[in-house]
Amino acid sequence: MAELSFKLETSINHSAARAGIITTDHGVIQTPIFMPVGTVGSVKAVTQQQLKIDVQAQIMLGNTYHLNLRPGIEVLEAAGGLHQFIGWDRSILTDSGGYQVFSLAANRKIKEEGVVFQSHIDGSKHLFSPETVMDIQRSIGADIIMAFDECTPYPSEYSYAKKSMELTHRWLDRCFNRLAETPDKYGYTQNLFPIVQGSTYKDLRKASCEFIASKNAVGNAIGGLSVGEPEEMMYEYTALCAMHLPQLKPRYLMGVGTPWNLLECIDLGIDMFDCVMPTRNGRNGMLFTTQGVINIRNKKWAKDFSSIDPGLPAEHSQYYSKAYMRHLFVAGEILGLQLASIHNLSFYLWLVKEARNNIIAGNFVSWKKETLEIIKRRL
């Protein structure tokens, strides 16, 4: 089986946007791409069939920290890996738990060796080091696995950001070493993506990009953004990192973002995105549509029998009405969470596909401008 490959189909002037094709042992991923988040091996409220057929997801995410706690590597190995366990034959990417160093900051201690987490489930203590995280990801068996890093909070002091970045770099070497020492478990190749850190300091970001680029990985990720900094700052640092990461390798901006974040960052040369927003915000009644943003709980939708999103070529979004969706949310019905999640993910996947088509057609910049005005509106 083969290492991940990335073929750049085209690039255009006046924008760093590009369209590409990533190939893993589980298939082809057309970029730019959005990857639904399925932390514990489940994209909340959405079945794998719905992800494939309705959402048209090409790759999904899992999380090393969460999957290690439940169901644990014994079950995953007995199942033959996460793909087999959850019934997903397309690509999978697992995050390393580096984000949990940030999001579960109250429950962990960082050391040179690694991070000791106290489980949010039962309080038990677990050491996550570059080595254990690589081992767990071997057992999970994702096609793309992430280096163990520290996602620094915003704002961070320069001295802390520098120290943390250097630790992340040392951990990266240990990740590569461990991976080289251990065989894959299920007969297909696992590809390690390093992660750029450096907080909101240009010299650190540049140094981190150069360090990461020197590893010559098959793809590279930008971490530590969209953690509370102003939107403009996020774009500024995304642009800086994209510029300093290899042209011919996929660039993955971790944890981003809103639909408009995606378009702006595609413009800056980003190829891969993941975010909980379409699912989490969907479950809270926020719908992203081709017309703009809807709070489906608002009374004004009570008698609006038009479809959820007439402009989106997705079956559920055409079939069910806004009024019915509102009713489901007001009534607290589970179906509302499902439909909102499927709709939002369908919209995200549609959006990146449209972006791709317009990059290839050479229209991306003008298409982006028109589209942003519409999809950012609050309806």
Added chain:
RNA sequence: GAGGGCGUAGCUCAGUUGGUUAGAGCGUCAGUUUGUGGCACUGAAGGCCGGGGGUUCGAGACCCCUCGCUCUCC
């Protein structure tokens, strides 16, 4: 017709022996959510306490009248 019960936010109701700017749940409205511990969280609007009169320093509460709803009996 007689007797009893009840009228407080849009709805359902809580308001101690009379004591500061009358509360809750739901609903309404708005906001937050970015490598998912938390189908979550935050906030706002909304009241001549059915009406009138009286007692009192002070009434949603006590007294009288009145209107409306409701139950039981005839």
